[in-house]
Amino acid sequence: MKSLVFAANWKMNQAPADAEAFMRTFTSQYSRQQQKRVLFFPPAVSLHVVVAAVRQRGDLETGVQNIHWEDKGAFTGEISATLARAAGARHVLVGHSERRHVFGESDEATGKKVAAAARAGLTPMICVGETLEEREAGETLAVVLRQLRAAVAGLEAAAVATLMVAYEPVWAIGTGMTATPQDAAEVHAALRKELIAITGERGRAVPILYGGSVNRSNVDALVSVEDVDGVLVGGASLDAEGWLAIVRS
Numbered sequence: 633m634k635s636l637v638f639a640a641n642w643k644m645n646q647a648p649a650d651a652e653a654f655m656r657t658f659t660s661q662y663s664r665q666q667q668k669r670v671l672f673f674p675p676a677v678s679l680h681v682v683v684a685a686v687r688q689r690g691d692l693e694t695g696v697q698n699i700h701w702e703d704k705g706a707f708t709g710e711i712s713a714t715l716a717r718a719a720g721a722r723h724v725l726v727g728h729s730e731r732r733h734v735f736g737e738s739d740e741a742t743g744k745k746v747a748a749a750a751r752a753g754l755t756p757m758i759c760v761g762e763t764l765e766e767r768e769a770g771e772t773l774a775v776v777l778r779q780l781r782a783a784v785a786g787l788e789a790a791a792v793a794t795l796m797v798a799y800e801p802v803w804a805i806g807t808g809m810t811a812t813p814q815d816a817a818e819v820h821a822a823l824r825k826e827l828i829a830i831t832g833e834r835g836r837a838v839p840i841l842y843g844g845s846v847n848r849s850n851v852d853a854l855v856s857v858e859d860v861d862g863v864l865v866g867g868a869s870l871d872a873e874g875w876l877a878i879v880r881s
């Protein structure tokens with residue numbers, strides 16, 4: 633049985649009280665399952681709640697949704713990897729499509745954030761994915777490989793072996809349109825090949841998650857695909873019962 637990672641990206645939802653209620657329900661009903669890791673990416677204002685809820689649980693982990701690439705300084709409104717680590721985060725999403733497409737984050741900025749995360753001891757989950765236009769132009773693999781290479785450009789090969797990758801086609805995020813298992817298989821295989829080219833055999837163990845309109849009906853088919861090592865879920869991770877159903881799949 634392969635190891636699976638189930639990651640909940642709450643985006644700009646779940647105030648501290650909501651996060652507390654969610655985690656109470658979740659932790660009381662979810663018991664550790666072999667070969668499964670469950671990650672939570674709450675908004676930064678609710679991080680402390682999730683950190684406290686997962687403290688006694690080696691199978692549950694938490695992270696932040698974004699960081700700045702500097703370690704500290706006069707960057708009003710930003711959070712550094714060092715601050716996030718000190719507040720209890722262990723992971724960070726980097727290069728999420730909403731960062732790239734809503735906030736104009738470049739490949740270069742993504743690379744600087746990945747390097748900052750590695751310096752601070754946070755595990756980056758590098759998100760890559762093509763737009764519909766890029767897919768229709770036949771550029772999917774070129775786009776995701778460019779994004780991956782740029783994201784890890786500042787890392788030693790050994791550090792690349794310790795991170796996670798998420799393939800999230802932009803056209804599938806929050807739209808109800810999911811990549812078919814065949815679409816995912818093709819992209820995940822290309823990402824795996826690239827990870828092995830960068831890090832050698834260690835690249836086989838780097839988790840590559842799929843994200844984009846994952847729900848309890850399609851999760852089984854997606855995680856059955858070779859090289860799909862888990863899922864990164866937005867909307868369907870927002871209610872505890874629904875998330876429990878996905879994580880138990």
Ligand code: 13P
Nearest residue numbers: 641805806844845866867
């Ligand atoms: P949805 O699951 O809402 O499509 O969001 C996917 C996503 O962006 C997770 O990071």
